[in-house]
Amino acid sequence: xxxxxxxxxxxxxxxxxxxxxxxxxxxxxxxxxxxxxxxxxxxxxxxxxxxxxxxxxxxxxxxxxxxxxxxxxxxxxxxxxxxxxxxxxxxxxxxxxxxxxxxxxxxxxxxxxxxxxxxxxxxxxxxxxxxxxxxxxxxxxxxxxxxxxxxxxxxxxxxxxxxxxxxxxxxxxxxxxxxxxxxxxxxxxxxxxxxxxxxxxxxxxxxxxxxxxxxxxxxxxxxxxxxxxxxxxxxxxxxxxxxxxxxxxxxxxxxxxxxxxxxxxxxxxxxxxxxxxxxxxxxxxxxxxxxxxxxxxxxxxxxxxxxxxxxxxxxxxxxxxxxxxxxxxxxxxxxxxxxxxxxxxxxxxxxxxxxxxxxxxxxxxxxxxxxxxxxxxxxxxxxxxxxxxxxxxxxxxxxxxxxxxxxxxxxxxxxxxxxxxxxxxxxxxxxxxxxxxxxxxxxxxxxxxxxxxxxxxxxxxxxxxxxxxxxxxxxxxxxxxxxxxxxxxxxxxxxxxxxxxxxxxxxxxxxxxxxxxxxxx
Numbered sequence: 001x002x003x004x005x006x007x008x009x010x011x012x013x014x015x016x017x018x019x020x021x022x023x024x025x026x027x028x029x030x031x032x033x034x035x036x037x038x039x040x041x042x043x044x045x046x047x048x049x050x051x052x053x054x055x056x057x058x059x060x061x062x063x064x065x066x067x068x069x070x071x072x073x074x075x076x077x078x079x080x081x082x083x084x085x086x087x088x089x090x091x092x093x094x095x096x097x098x099x100x101x102x103x104x105x106x107x108x109x110x111x112x113x114x115x116x117x118x119x120x121x122x123x124x125x126x127x128x129x130x131x132x133x134x135x136x137x138x139x140x141x142x143x144x145x146x147x148x149x150x151x152x153x154x155x156x157x158x159x160x161x162x163x164x165x166x167x168x169x170x171x172x173x174x175x176x177x178x179x180x181x182x183x184x185x186x187x188x189x190x191x192x193x194x195x196x197x198x199x200x201x202x203x204x205x206x207x208x209x210x211x212x213x214x215x216x217x218x219x220x221x222x223x224x225x226x227x228x229x230x231x232x233x234x235x236x237x238x239x240x241x242x243x244x245x246x247x248x249x250x251x252x253x254x255x256x257x258x259x260x261x262x263x264x265x266x267x268x269x270x271x272x273x274x275x276x277x278x279x280x281x282x283x284x285x286x287x288x289x290x291x292x293x294x295x296x297x298x299x300x301x302x303x304x305x306x307x308x309x310x311x312x313x314x315x316x317x318x319x320x321x322x323x324x325x326x327x328x329x330x331x332x333x334x335x336x337x338x339x340x341x342x343x344x345x346x347x348x349x350x351x352x353x354x355x356x357x358x359x360x361x362x363x364x365x366x367x368x369x370x371x372x373x374x375x376x377x378x379x380x381x382x383x384x385x386x387x388x389x390x391x392x393x394x395x396x397x398x399x400x401x402x403x404x405x406x407x408x409x410x411x412x413x414x415x416x417x418x419x420x421x422x423x424x425x426x427x428x429x430x431x432x433x434x435x436x437x438x439x440x441x442x443x444x445x446x447x448x449x450x451x452x453x454x455x456x457x458x459x460x461x462x463x464x465x466x467x468x469x470x471x472x473x474x475x476x477x478x479x480x481x482x483x484x485x486x487x488x489x490x491x492x493x494x495x496x497x498x499x500x501x502x503x504x505x506x507x508x509x510x511x512x513x514x515x516x517x518x519x520x521x
Contacts, residue, residue, distance in 0.1 A: 022140050025200045026150050029136060030157045031192040032096055032129045035185055037161025039068075039126070042169040042181050049178035056112030063116045066231050071123030073417045074224040078216045080131035080409055081271045084205040088132045088139070093196060095128025100189040107179030118182075130416075134409035138397040139203035148337035151397070152390040156330040159385065164326075166304075170316030212263070215271040218256035223414070225249020230425045237429075276408065282399040284508030286415045288349050288392035291501050292385050293419025295356055295494045298427030299381055302487050303374055309461045310480055311371055321371070325378035332386030340391065346509035348391045350502045356384030357498035363491035384498070395509060427490045432456065434486035440478040442471045457483045 043065060051061055083091040099122060106118035137154060141147035172180040229246025232239075260270040277283050300322075307318040336348050359380030366373045393412060400408045435457060441450045445463070452459035453475060460479035464472040 098125035166319030222253035297423030328382030352387030
């Protein structure tokens, strides 16, 4: 049976057998989605075990975490474009084979250096997975109502995987060695590789432009430079290295955009049609995705520390604590797909972002000491992310031609990555700076010990465990108060940001529904 079809072919989309095939294809596509999203969060819980087993240097330990995201960010757009050219299912299968093989090798890496290399190669193959899944959904589900529901499932699966990461990581590490968090990719991807050729149809751009290696090089340097600069700021603060690499990335990004515009004016198909950003619906959807991830990751940055370092939960218990918020994300995403028939898509995205602002306001007015209120805040944020990202992703894909789905998906995925990095850098940086300014370290500690306690809440907690009870209580009280002050400021900032973004995205997206409603009816 030939599962390949051009994107322009008129398929009998309402035939019952075709409908069943589409949903089977989506079920299969969710396997790599879940894996990649789990992989984004599970490693953080394995770092202590890796450090104990492989004894990496401080720089090697940072690269174990960062190598994956840096390579991934640099290759998302080129891989999306390559999928448009050679076939999205083909690149998804290639990426899955590579991801499974390298994951198995990473699980048994004998040195920290080899693990860093394995993580970088995983980023290479990981960049093939996410844009391909979303662009395949764009071409498989051509009925607008079905497509919204499919994207809601995709977004819910991505969110579910991210929240499952801490739970899965805690479970694996309590029974097995650190390599088990990498080895879990194999049992997920093997059934995918067996089922995808039979269930997922191929699609590609029938008229791709020439391969442009200069553009690929420019966008890779741009994305890696900017991502490295932002990541370095989150780890070491603003310094010459961070500023120079981010600046170099921005310069190469400028030349990439200029090259794409010139090729478009010359009649040559650009690797990425940056003129898509002139479409306010497309750009508004990208901004909604980016900032939804920004505030979501920012919330997780402080709530994970609060639950483990203030409330005393284990990593697995902290992960379980977030399940109600995860459930809200899934429910909101699926329900938002049905609300579009009754409400303006711009209204749903705007209202979703406003719900996120309300969640942060709970933290502002009721503080972060009440765990039940924190859970409630995260539930509002889950509703926000689920509703906003489901509809924004649908608008992003609907606003571009089907043959450009790979490029549009890659831009959307890049927004996810940047949102994740920015959430850590901005919200994490603000929180850390306020903590350092307000914490009071007891007198009499050694220079190194006092420095560790004054840098982070985690450092203060570790130092407090080595002090007499009276000094320990004094340090912890000051550290918790300083941390709470930082949470108050960052929560206020995030609430205001979401409120402003709610109005801004509504204005950008309000031109969308006329076209989409015609497509539905």
